[in-house]
Amino acid sequence: MWAAGARRPGLVLAALAALGLALEALVARRRRPVREVLFFPSRPSCTEALLAEAASPDDTPGPCPCPLPHGDCAFSRLLRHLLSARRSLELCLFAFSSPQLGRAVCLLHHRGVRVRVVTDAQYMALKGSQIGLLRHAGIQVRHDQESGFMHHKFAIVDRKMLITGSLNWTTEAIQNNRENILIMEDAEYVQPFLEEFERIWEIYDPLKYMFFSKENQ
Amino acid sequence: MWAAGARRPGLVLAALAALGLALEALVARRRRPVREVLFFPSRPSCTEALLAEAASPDDTPGPCPCPLPHGDCAFSRLLRHLLSARRSLELCLFAFSSPQLGRAVCLLHHRGVRVRVVTDAQYMALKGSQIGLLRHAGIQVRHDQESGFMHHKFAIVDRKMLITGSLNWTTEAIQNNRENILIMEDAEYVQPFLEEFERIWEIYDPLKYMFFSKENQ
Numbered sequence: 387m388w389a390a391g392a393r394r395p396g397l398v399l400a401a402l403a404a405l406g407l408a409l410e411a412l413v414a415r416r417r418r419p420v421r422e423v424l425f426f427p428s429r430p431s432c433t434e435a436l437l438a439e440a441a442s443p444d445d446t447p448g449p450c451p452c453p454l455p456h457g458d459c460a461f462s463r464l465l466r467h468l469l470s471a472r473r474s475l476e477l478c479l480f481a482f483s484s485p486q487l488g489r490a491v492c493l494l495h496h497r498g499v500r501v502r503v504v505t506d507a508q509y510m511a512l513k514g515s516q517i518g519l520l521r522h523a524g525i526q527v528r529h530d531q532e533s534g535f536m537h538h539k540f541a542i543v544d545r546k547m548l549i550t551g552s553l554n555w556t557t558e559a560i561q562n563n564r565e566n567i568l569i570m571e572d573a574e575y576v577q578p579f580l581e582e583f584e585r586i587w588e589i590y591d592p593l594k595y596m597f598f599s600k601e602n603q
Numbered sequence: 604m605w606a607a608g609a610r611r612p613g614l615v616l617a618a619l620a621a622l623g624l625a626l627e628a629l630v631a632r633r634r635r636p637v638r639e640v641l642f643f644p645s646r647p648s649c650t651e652a653l654l655a656e657a658a659s660p661d662d663t664p665g666p667c668p669c670p671l672p673h674g675d676c677a678f679s680r681l682l683r684h685l686l687s688a689r690r691s692l693e694l695c696l697f698a699f700s701s702p703q704l705g706r707a708v709c710l711l712h713h714r715g716v717r718v719r720v721v722t723d724a725q726y727m728a729l730k731g732s733q734i735g736l737l738r739h740a741g742i743q744v745r746h747d748q749e750s751g752f753m754h755h756k757f758a759i760v761d762r763k764m765l766i767t768g769s770l771n772w773t774t775e776a777i778q779n780n781r782e783n784i785l786i787m788e789d790a791e792y793v794q795p796f797l798e799e800f801e802r803i804w805e806i807y808d809p810l811k812y813m814f815f816s817k818e819n820q
Contacts (some may be wrong), residue, residue, distance in 0.1 A: 423795040427751060480769070534644060534779030537769050550783065552697070552754050552769065562751030564803065566767065568785070568792060575785060578640040586781065 419571035420467070420547060426565035428461035430454055433486050436462060440469045440493050461560050465490055467549060467569050468541065476542040476583045477503045480535060481512055481554040488516030492523045503527040504586050506536040514557075528590035536586070540579055548576045636788035637684070637764060643782035645678035647671055650703050653679060657686045657710050678777050681766065682707055684786050688760045693800045694720045695755040698729055698771040705733030709740045720744040721803050723753040731774075745807035753803070757796055765793045 432454035438447045450456060465486065468475075471494050482488070482505060495501045503520060507529040510517040521527050530536040540550035551567030553559050570576065649671035655664045667673060682703065685692075688711050699705070699722060712718045720737060724746040727734040738744050747753040757767035768784035770776050787793065 421789075421791050423792060425795075425799055530781070532779075532781075534775070534781065537776065537780040537782050539769050540783065550768070550785070552756050552767075558751070559754065562749075563754040564747070564749075564751065565754050566757065566796070566799070568767070570792075572638075572789075574638050575640060575787075578642075579783070582642055582783070 420569055421572070422463070422467075422569040424460040424463055424551075424567050424569065426460050426553060426559065426567075427561050427563060428459045430561065431459040431462055432456050433462055433465055436465055436469065437486065437489055437493065440490065440497075461486075464549065464567065464569075467543065467547065469494070470547075471499045471543045473544050474500045474542075475502070475544075476580070477501070478505075478536070478538040478540050478583055478586065479503070479555050480506050480537045480539055481509045481556050481559075482516045483512050483514040483556045484560060485514070485516070485557070487555045488519055491516070491520060491525070495520075495523055495525050501525045502583075502587065504536065504538075504583065504590060505529050507531060508535070512556075516555075528587060528592065530590060531595055538582075540583075542576065542580055542583060545580060546573075546576060547571050548579050550579065637786055638789070639680070639684075639786040641677040641680055641768075641784050641786065643677050643770060643776065643784075644778050644780060645676045647778065648676040648679055649673050650679055650682055653682055653686065654703065654706055654710065657707065657714075678703075681784065681786075684760065684764065684766060685758065686711070687764075688716045690761050691717045691759075692719070692761075693759040693797070694718070695722075695753070695757050695800055695803065696720070696772050697723050697752060697754045697756055698726045698773050698776075699733045699737075700729050700731040700773045701777060702731070702733070702774070704772045705736055708733070708737060708742070712737075712740055712742050718742045719800075719804060721753065721755075721800065721807060722746050724748060725752070729773075733772075745804060745809065747807060748812055755799075755803075757800075759793065759797055759800060762797060763790075763793060764788050765796050767796065 432450055432452050434450050434452065435447050435456065438445075468487070468490050475491070475494055477491065482503075491501060503517070503525060505517055505527060509515075510529055517527055539552065539554055540548060542548055547569065548571075549567055549569050551565065553565040553567050559565055649667055649669050651667050651669065652664050652673065655662075685704070685707050692708070692711055694708070699720075708718060720734070720742060722734055722744060726732075727744075727746055734744055756769065756771055757765060759765055764786065765788075766784055766786050768782065770782040770784050776782055
């Protein structure tokens, strides 16, 4: 065996690489699911490095000269979990006006993550709303046309991580309100939210919008 | 053994009762923790029987003559979990104007459950707010005096069941909005919310209220 390996080093390396990948997949499947609770208001913290790293993973950003603290905080943890998306991101948000979270979602879209957004028709016109920017970037957005509010505030990362709570994605809520979010990978909680998203996504299909009465058509 | 048992039937019965109690305790400890996700708007449903039963557990209420459906729905499930409180109830609610939920909380208070409420100073004056009624019933209520909102919407039943989500406790939200709540007994999620409640409860101690400036005192 060893003699054959010595004669074919390429084969041995390929086998080792395959073994490494298999082990990595096993570890990933066996790792403890994320279970985190974050409370707000978040203390102010610079998130520039996190966003820069997500935009250019190969570049090491230099030290940030801004006067804000640069440590971990509730908001940076939220951002980090969001930026971990590799394949898909479902957002179901009553109000979305945080510029940093808007940038993060656009980054994910540009990175090839399939982003879908559901929001509230009245609150998407909120001052500083990120919805126009998301649409401009080419992200699919759908909204309600109901009298009640689309009041959910949840995100689903890669169909396996749920981020949900009282927090609207606004700077005001992040910096000034008492809020909570749960970040969880328990399938029992994630699955119903995924189904709720798909249900709402279909109900809010633009083909079903009724802004113009039949008489005007 | 049997002969001795036959001579002392009281002893055997007492032993059986003790065994039954021990088994019951074991089953209760071993029962699967509650893990439930509810979505709103809830379909309309009469909750009179639930509230009547909670008020007088020994009376069997007659059939309700009202025209509403009487089956299970998201709202009745929320109410049922709330009414399961035996020892304590912590409420941390941005807006609380649902009359049924107000009645349920007063019922629990009258049943001897230790109820504590934290709410938002601006929204406790909301039309139909239940906060005045709760205070009138003798329930302790504390509120913020901050510029941001006390925007949490969670309840903790008997220090072991967490009810949290996007739902404010208003009829509008229950009947018209798209909302979610999680009902969970996972200690990893319940414990941080308990600590958050205790932290806020202390911060909002009325002794620390600053409505009057030092100059006016």
